[in-house]
Amino acid sequence: MEPVVLLRRTVLIVLDVALVLQPRWRYTSFVLLSLVLFAAHLLLAPFRTRRDNHIEALSLLHLVFVSALLTSESPPFSDAMEVVVSIVVLVPALAFLLYFALDRIHAKYPVARLGKLFPPAATASVLQSPGSAAAV
Amino acid sequence: MYYPASGNESGSSEAAKIFPCTRVAVARDRFHDTNSAGPPNRCESASSCSKNRAPFGPTNPLCGRCVSSNYTEIDGHCVCELRLLTYITHSHRLLTRFVCRLSVGRRWPRRPGPGAELGVRAGDPCAGPRDQRLDQEWVLGRSARTSLTIVSVAVFLFWVQTLMIMLSGAHSAFGWSVDKLESRSFSTCAVLFLRLKVFNFAPQQAAGAVCVMPQTPYEQLGVSGVFPLVFIGLLGVSLVVHRLYQYLRAGAVLPPLDLVPWIRTLVVLGLSCYTQVTSSVLLYMQCVNVGTQRVVFSVPAIDCSPGNTKYIGWLVIAVLLLIVFVAGLPVAVLVFLCRNREHIERGEKFAVALGPLFEVRARLLLLFLLKSKTHYW
Numbered sequence: 026m027e028p029v030v031l032l033r034r035t036v037l038i039v040l041d042v043a044l045v046l047q048p049r050w051r052y053t054s055f056v057l058l059s060l061v062l063f064a065a066h067l068l069l070a071p072f073r074t075r076r077d078n079h080i081e082a083l084s085l086l087h088l089v090f091v092s093a094l095l096t097s098e099s100p101p102f103s104d105a106m107e108v109v110v111s112i113v114v115l116v117p118a119l120a121f122l123l124y125f126a127l128d129r130i131h132a133k134y135p136v137a138r139l140g141k142l143f144p145p146a147a148t149a150s151v152l153q154s155p156g157s158a159a160a161v
Numbered sequence: 162m163y164y165p166a167s168g169n170e171s172g173s174s175e176a177a178k179i180f181p182c183t184r185v186a187v188a189r190d191r192f193h194d195t196n197s198a199g200p201p202n203r204c205e206s207a208s209s210c211s212k213n214r215a216p217f218g219p220t221n222p223l224c225g226r227c228v229s230s231n232y233t234e235i236d237g238h239c240v241c242e243l244r245l246l247t248y249i250t251h252s253h254r255l256l257t258r259f260v261c262r263l264s265v266g267r268r269w270p271r272r273p274g275p276g277a278e279l280g281v282r283a284g285d286p287c288a289g290p291r292d293q294r295l296d297q298e299w300v301l302g303r304s305a306r307t308s309l310t311i312v313s314v315a316v317f318l319f320w321v322q323t324l325m326i327m328l329s330g331a332h333s334a335f336g337w338s339v340d341k342l343e344s345r346s347f348s349t350c351a352v353l354f355l356r357l358k359v360f361n362f363a364p365q366q367a368a369g370a371v372c373v374m375p376q377t378p379y380e381q382l383g384v385s386g387v388f389p390l391v392f393i394g395l396l397g398v399s400l401v402v403h404r405l406y407q408y409l410r411a412g413a414v415l416p417p418l419d420l421v422p423w424i425r426t427l428v429v430l431g432l433s434c435y436t437q438v439t440s441s442v443l444l445y446m447q448c449v450n451v452g453t454q455r456v457v458f459s460v461p462a463i464d465c466s467p468g469n470t471k472y473i474g475w476l477v478i479a480v481l482l483l484i485v486f487v488a489g490l491p492v493a494v495l496v497f498l499c500r501n502r503e504h505i506e507r508g509e510k511f512a513v514a515l516g517p518l519f520e521v522r523a524r525l526l527l528l529f530l531l532k533s534k535t536h537y538w
Contacts, residue, residue, distance in 0.1 A: 034436050
């Protein structure tokens with residue numbers, strides 16, 4: 026539902042700009058916002074398929090983790106901290122892109138072992154029942 | 162790396178407020194955190210501004226100005242090179258195909274007829290150079306050729322864009338140029354960070370410190386606000402090329418134009434640009450006091466004191482964007498969905514074309530707005 030998504034982005038940017046002179050509060054607000062979004066997602070599980078809900082839950086959980094990590098040190102970060110942040114951000118980003126790439130490859134050249142990771146459309150599009158929504 | 166002082170610090174001398182490259186001095190006061198919150202790369206050392214920047218002084222607070230109008234500030238650096246066009250072209254190709262391939266979603270069944278097989282060839286936003294296959298049915302926003310849905314793309318884009326916002330000003334990769342990064346032990350990681358900015362619809366940042374032409378600070382910030390619209394323009398160019406190709410191949414009988422995938426791609430591009438435009442608009446309005454002057458925090462070369470008519474002129478544009486795009490878009494989408502819920506439920510063609518507006522979230526708000534009897538939500 027795009028109005029909700031756009032509102033979510035607007036809140037994030039407003040916090041980013043408004044608190045730019047108070048980095049600690051800025052990062053704390055990111056943690057709180059991410060937690061609220063994560064909790065709301067777990068409660069509502071708004072997507073049709075279970076896998077989509079899992080992906081969104083993982084990404085929101087990762088945002089909570091990164092924002093919490095950023096509160097641990099005042100910028101400018103030390104080299105060690107930057108390496109840690111780099112790993113924490115880049116590894117999931119590459120994993121995400123790899124997932125897209127594997128999906129494309131699997132669609133073109135089906136690999137049996139990847140069948141579970143990329144279920145056929147008929148299976149993957151099974152609607153998530155309201156009762157199981159909270160079980161994401 | 163030296164960070165400019167914001168000018169809000171108390172207890173520092175007036176010189177420390179105006180001449181920002183005195184990290185040690187300002188680090189002692191309680192506004193130490195404030196110093197690191199600003200955009201980096203303004204200072205080369207504790208006594209001078211960075212390369213290609215005008216000397217600091219009362220007329221150049223926060224080392225905001227470049228040495229001459231031939232230089233443009235891109236991503237915190239005063240530069241002028243002609244490499245950006247390449248990045249724009251590459252970014253357009255990457256983004257359009259990435260977004261379209263995975264998010265075009267359900268396609269309207271193609272009408273059989275002469276030339277219909279040309280649908281996904283040259284110019285089609287989803288077509289690669291070797292992709293000669295026919296359209297396939299799309300179900301539930303899912304390509305028959307992939308198991309991923311539009312949700313995966315939307316989640317990925319939101320996740321990357323949120324990370325970019327969180328890490329701006331925190332990670333050095335967002336302040337250093339690619340050349341500078343090469344001397345760092347973890348430069349590869351940092352360059353990868355820069356490349357991720359492509360997904361933030363900000364290729365001018367992803368390219369590092371390069372520019373296509375000299376720009377004033379106003380133009381630079383203004384362009385960063387409307388730059389994502391370039392992608393939409395390029396999509397239009399692709400459409401023209403597509404029709405031209407169809408015309409040349411089909412001869413006299415021109416196949417009917419299927420606008421559905423184009424409109425869907427346009428909607429996704431428009432929605433994905435929202436973060437970048439909103440950020441630029443709000444940053445333009447954020448002024449800080451530096452000594453006796455008042456400047457835009459993210460672009461200190463812009464004087465935003467009340468008497469500056471140039472700033473006020475651009476501020477009018479920023480306010481218009483704020484009202485029409487930043488605030489207007491979510492409201493417009495909400496009203497559109499409410500007014501057209503019956504058409505959407507019937508799955509009419511225009512509803513399919515605008516599907517990215519409501520397919521992403523199946524239940525969340527539609528549960529209350531649409532009261533559907535035919536869909537799960």
